[in-house]
Amino acid sequence: MQTTPETAIDRRSDPVVVMDGVTKAFAGVPALRGASLTIGRGEVHALIGQNGAGKSTLVRILTGAHQRDGGHVIFDGQPVDFRTPIAAQQAGVSTIYQEINLVPYRSVAENIYLGREPRRFGILDRSTMNRNARTLLRRLEIDLDVERPLYELNIALQQMVALARALSFESKLVILDEPTSSLDDREVQTLFGVIRGLKRDGVAVLFITHRLDELYAVCDHVTIMRDGQTVADRPMAETTKIELVATMLGKELGEVRREGQTGFDEARRSKGHDAAPLLTIRNLRREPGLHEASIEIAPGETLGLAGLLGSGRTETARALFAADQPEGGDVQFDGRAVAFGGPADAIRAGIGFCSEDRKGEGIIPDLSVRENMTLAALPTLSRAGVVDPGQQQAIVDRFIDRLGIKTAGPDQRISELSGGNQQKVLLARWLCLNPRLLILDEPTRGIDVGAKAEIQGLIDELAGQGLSVLMISSELEELIEGADRVTVMRDGRSTVTMTHAEVSQDRLLGAMAQGVDPESADPSTRPASADAAGETGAVVGSGRGQ
Amino acid sequence: MASNLSSPAAGSTTSSGRTAIGSIGRSYGGLAALLLLIAYNAVFNAGAFLTVSSLRINLTQVAEIAIVATAMTLVIATGGIDLSVGSLMAIAGSIAPLILLSSAAPWDVPFLGGALAYVIPILVVAAFGAANGFLVASLRIQPIIATLILFISGRGIAQVIAGGRLKSFDEPGWQVIGQGRVLGIPVQAIIMVVVVVTAAWVLKRTVFGRYVLATGGNEEAARLAGVPVVRVKYAVYIVSAMLAGLAGLISIAINSASDPANVGQDMELNAIAAVAVGGTSLLGGRATIVGTFIGALIIQLTGYTLLTEGLSDATVRIVTAGAILGAVLLQRRAR
Numbered sequence: 032m033q034t035t036p037e038t039a040i041d042r043r044s045d046p047v048v049v050m051d052g053v054t055k056a057f058a059g060v061p062a063l064r065g066a067s068l069t070i071g072r073g074e075v076h077a078l079i080g081q082n083g084a085g086k087s088t089l090v091r092i093l094t095g096a097h098q099r100d101g102g103h104v105i106f107d108g109q110p111v112d113f114r115t116p117i118a119a120q121q122a123g124v125s126t127i128y129q130e131i132n133l134v135p136y137r138s139v140a141e142n143i144y145l146g147r148e149p150r151r152f153g154i155l156d157r158s159t160m161n162r163n164a165r166t167l168l169r170r171l172e173i174d175l176d177v178e179r180p181l182y183e184l185n186i187a188l189q190q191m192v193a194l195a196r197a198l199s200f201e202s203k204l205v206i207l208d209e210p211t212s213s214l215d216d217r218e219v220q221t222l223f224g225v226i227r228g229l230k231r232d233g234v235a236v237l238f239i240t241h242r243l244d245e246l247y248a249v250c251d252h253v254t255i256m257r258d259g260q261t262v263a264d265r266p267m268a269e270t271t272k273i274e275l276v277a278t279m280l281g282k283e284l285g286e287v288r289r290e291g292q293t294g295f296d297e298a299r300r301s302k303g304h305d306a307a308p309l310l311t312i313r314n315l316r317r318e319p320g321l322h323e324a325s326i327e328i329a330p331g332e333t334l335g336l337a338g339l340l341g342s343g344r345t346e347t348a349r350a351l352f353a354a355d356q357p358e359g360g361d362v363q364f365d366g367r368a369v370a371f372g373g374p375a376d377a378i379r380a381g382i383g384f385c386s387e388d389r390k391g392e393g394i395i396p397d398l399s400v401r402e403n404m405t406l407a408a409l410p411t412l413s414r415a416g417v418v419d420p421g422q423q424q425a426i427v428d429r430f431i432d433r434l435g436i437k438t439a440g441p442d443q444r445i446s447e448l449s450g451g452n453q454q455k456v457l458l459a460r461w462l463c464l465n466p467r468l469l470i471l472d473e474p475t476r477g478i479d480v481g482a483k484a485e486i487q488g489l490i491d492e493l494a495g496q497g498l499s500v501l502m503i504s505s506e507l508e509e510l511i512e513g514a515d516r517v518t519v520m521r522d523g524r525s526t527v528t529m530t531h532a533e534v535s536q537d538r539l540l541g542a543m544a545q546g547v548d549p550e551s552a553d554p555s556t557r558p559a560s561a562d563a564a565g566e567t568g569a570v571v572g573s574g575r576g577q
Numbered sequence: 578m579a580s581n582l583s584s585p586a587a588g589s590t591t592s593s594g595r596t597a598i599g600s601i602g603r604s605y606g607g608l609a610a611l612l613l614l615i616a617y618n619a620v621f622n623a624g625a626f627l628t629v630s631s632l633r634i635n636l637t638q639v640a641e642i643a644i645v646a647t648a649m650t651l652v653i654a655t656g657g658i659d660l661s662v663g664s665l666m667a668i669a670g671s672i673a674p675l676i677l678l679s680s681a682a683p684w685d686v687p688f689l690g691g692a693l694a695y696v697i698p699i700l701v702v703a704a705f706g707a708a709n710g711f712l713v714a715s716l717r718i719q720p721i722i723a724t725l726i727l728f729i730s731g732r733g734i735a736q737v738i739a740g741g742r743l744k745s746f747d748e749p750g751w752q753v754i755g756q757g758r759v760l761g762i763p764v765q766a767i768i769m770v771v772v773v774v775t776a777a778w779v780l781k782r783t784v785f786g787r788y789v790l791a792t793g794g795n796e797e798a799a800r801l802a803g804v805p806v807v808r809v810k811y812a813v814y815i816v817s818a819m820l821a822g823l824a825g826l827i828s829i830a831i832n833s834a835s836d837p838a839n840v841g842q843d844m845e846l847n848a849i850a851a852v853a854v855g856g857t858s859l860l861g862g863r864a865t866i867v868g869t870f871i872g873a874l875i876i877q878l879t880g881y882t883l884l885t886e887g888l889s890d891a892t893v894r895i896v897t898a899g900a901i902l903g904a905v906l907l908q909r910r911a912r
Contacts, residue, residue: 373800374800374802375803375804378802386801392801393798393801394798395798395799396862397862398787398794398862402790406799409788413784416784
């Protein structure tokens with residue numbers, strides 16, 4: 032469903048939304064630094080960017096959930112300043128979130144007209160309401176009994192109802208925030224049909240997603256954000272996937288690599304691990320985010336896990352650690368098939384896990400550095416359930432010294448430490464257990480440059496001592512310089528694995544965008560994108576033992 | 578004393594001056610209020626207050642609140658709350674007389690009947706505590722709702738067990754927990770001190786104590802660090818129920834009678850008030866047992882002071898509520 036260039040230009044000459052130079056800071060921290068967004072009438076517009084790029088802040092300003100600090104917003108030709116989501120909705124901006132905000136025990140028609148039910152003599156006119164609802168759904172080409180209660184419908188159909196509701200408001204813009212994350216392929220196709228229907232009616236759609244294939248299926252135009260700014264605004268048809276990914280990550284294609292951008296020492300990168308793998312995962316699955324992940328890690332090896340947001344990297348780590356129970360797949364650890372009942376089992380087997388969300392899933396803010404550091408090791412530092420303060424203190428002193436943790440003392444509350452020092456405490460939480468495998472999800476996110484290099488150096492040092500590391504990172508330099516091999520994930524599947532010698536920025540970008548390694552893919556046998564996942568096993572196998 | 582036995586989170590030495598002052602405020606604000614109450618009574622009420630019998634009365638009356646509030650502190654430290662403690666007191670109090678008044682064979686053996694009249698009621702309420710734990714930890718129902726169920730039904734259960742009647746008994750040996758003295762000190766005051774000191778030690782020195790604070794401080798982080806958060810929650814609700822049961826037994830021992838409609842009435846609110854006044858965060862993750870003990874003493878002495886001034890019971894309730902509000906606001910400012 033591509034528009035011809037002429038109509039695209041017509042639409043953009045009279046846009047429905049123009050946001051320009053928008054700034055916004057939260058508690059002094061800038062989230063938007065002059066972001067812009069232009070959406071033509073009846074245009075399906077994609078908004079993409081990494082975590083923290085500012086997408087949701089920009090959208091929330093448009094929907095009246097946040098107030099901007101600076102810049103202009105023009106909606107439907109008028110300068111606007113929506114103070115509340117209701118004001119935005121009345122002006123014609125409808126938002127459909129992942130979680131449907133409708134009333135489950137009311138009928139489809141009642142939900143569509145919730146709060147605006149047609150009345151006769153002050154009494155609900157049910158027959159008119161149902162008739163109007165049917166007309167509306169027919170316009171969207173949805174076949175649905177309008178008298179059924181909403182809870183009987185699946186998520187996809189509930190979304191359709193939400194869309195019909197948006198249409199009944201005579202919205203000029205519908206915002207879809209990751210609408211497909213819980214839908215199966217056929218449901219996605221139905222949703223796309225509805226989006227095209229909206230477009231025919233002249234309704235613009237702002238589509239936020241992590242799935243690149245979907246952009247090409249339905250979008251006319253794309254806005255790419257990075258670090259609170261808009262870095263690209265292009266017609267979809269003129270942009271390749273790899274360009275999208277490169278722009279999103281702030282990389283130039285064909286860029287010559289500068290070495291030593293991280294604290295990792297490339298001299299340590301191995302030429303291959305011959306020992307039997309410490310960890311082998313086959314077809315690990317946990318819906319909706321993780322369809323099939325297969326990875327292998329040798330003793331003392333650092334395996335990087337690359338991929339875009341929503342590609343299933345974190346889901347793989349959590350399923351492996353049993354933070355979330357996997358729904359399928361085999362895990363072999365240290366030569367034995369294992370099925371962990373929960374994190375405590377994984378920890379006992381010798382695995383540690385540092386979450387990407389340090390604040391939400393890492394630190395216990397009110398507890399001291401000492402208690403945070405020894406939380407996982409307490410059973411080993413106690414006798415009959417009573418903590419041995421001497422042993423505890425010895426461990427804490429040792430790791431404060433060894434990792435160079437800057438703290439007023441072990442009694443200091445961890446929340447008073449800098450991000451880098453908090454991360455070191457959390458690393459120590461696992462190191463004092465002498466683990467075999469450490470899973471690090473974005474180990475240096477939100478950490479200042481100095482501490483970042485220290486932590487990277489530390490990861491190298493630990494790997495040198497025989498610790499295996501699974502390192503998830505959104506920073507390509509970290510994966511290129513810090514990993515012995517890199518497995519790339521895409522849309523919930525592990526795809527290509529590259530050795531340190533093979534890995535390069537362009538190859539990583541290509542694999543993240545298309546699911547295949549651009550330099551090893553044979554174009555005659557491989558379609559450009561989605562089907563590549565079917566060949567996972569073979570590709571993973573070829574990455575090892577060079 | 579306060580900073581010594583309270584948790585490291587509350588009493589830690591901190592680098593920044595502001596939190597250091599806040600820490601002192603948390604530990605000593607309640608203590609200052611308590612000393613003020615004592616000073617007031619010592620000056621204006623010396624004749625009645627500075628006597629052995631007045632000390633005994635106050636200790637006797639505060640014991641139940643202090644025991645229940647100590648366990649409540651642990652529950653609140655995990656981010657929960659237990660509204661069922663008053664009803665559980667009534668349940669324990671309704672079971673013991675059945676055993677004491679029974680003439681069936683085992684009860685006639687010296688001491689065995691009395692021992693069972695302590696043990697069985699406490700085990701039964703422990704099972705109810707496990708039920709609270711099941712609702713909160715396994716079914717993930719919000720603690721305030723989960724324990725509201727037993728708050729409402731528990732007193733009814735107690736009345737059914739007691740056959741809807743007040744039961745009097747006279748077992749001086751058994752009633753030692755409410756009426757006995759050791760070296761002139763009421764036995765329940767000794768029990769109270771043992772409970773408070775043990776709980777403070779558990780919170781500070783044991784793995785379980787660390788797990789309680791970690792669970793309340795950041796449940797997901799604790800789970801990912803291998804803390805058995807579900808078991809920890811079960812444990813605190815069971816401990817809370819057992820100590821409530823103990824307080825219920827003390828209550829009926831004092832009165833030589835069990836009235837399921839009245840035993841433990843309002844106890845959940847007094848206990849929560851003692852915890853709040855004591856400076857434990859109701860959000861979980863921080864707790865001070867000694868602070869709770871001071872909080873219980875403040876509530877007790879406020880009531881005592883006003884009653885000796887000749888104010889009515891109704892007035893006492895209103896003024897006590899005001900004192901609780903004042904103490905909580907004081908601690909917020911200190912924080």
